[in-house]
Amino acid sequence: MKLITKWLLSAMALLFVAYVYTGVEVRNFTAALVAAFVIGLFNMVVRPALVVLTLPVTVLTLGLFLFVINALMFWAAATVLEGFNVKGFLPALVGSVIYSAIGVVIDSALERLFPKK
Template sequence: MKLLIQWFLYAAALLAVAAVYGGVEIRSFGTALIAALVIGLLNAFVRPVLVVLTLPVTLVTLGLFLFVVNALMFWAAASVLEGVHVSGFGAAFLGSLIYSALGLVIDSALRRLFP
């Protein structure tokens, strides 16, 4: 049950990103649901490989390069999906920052609801 609620809230967060920031466009809530799923799968399977491959750069930048990795995951999901448009890497970067901030709020709220 918690996983379904989390999935719906992350889809709503994607719609909020699109509403707040003009560089990200999402056609509908159904598209946002699919996009949230794709972003989650990319973060689960592709992101760890990228983190390991970019470890030297991440260490030199004191972890700040992880923001670039997050933006790449966001941009990759948008490029794979129909109905999701990100206007460029800068838009993906800002969109991923907003999405991550909303994700922190969602995770914090769900931890309180489902201990």
């Protein structure tokens, strides 16, 4: 139940990002659902490998390079999907920061609603 709720709220967060920032476009809620799924999948599969491969750069930039990795995951999802469009790297960076901030709020709220046993 928690996973489905997080997925739905993440799709709504993606729609919110598209609403407040013109560099990100989402056609409809179905496209947002698919995009939230693909972003989550990329973050689960590809992101850990990128984090390990770019560890020296991440250390040199005191962790700021992780924002670039998040933007790349966001942008990669947009290139794979129809109905979800990001207009370039800088919009991907801004969109991923907004999306991640909303994701932190969603995770915090879901922890309170569905506490670990």
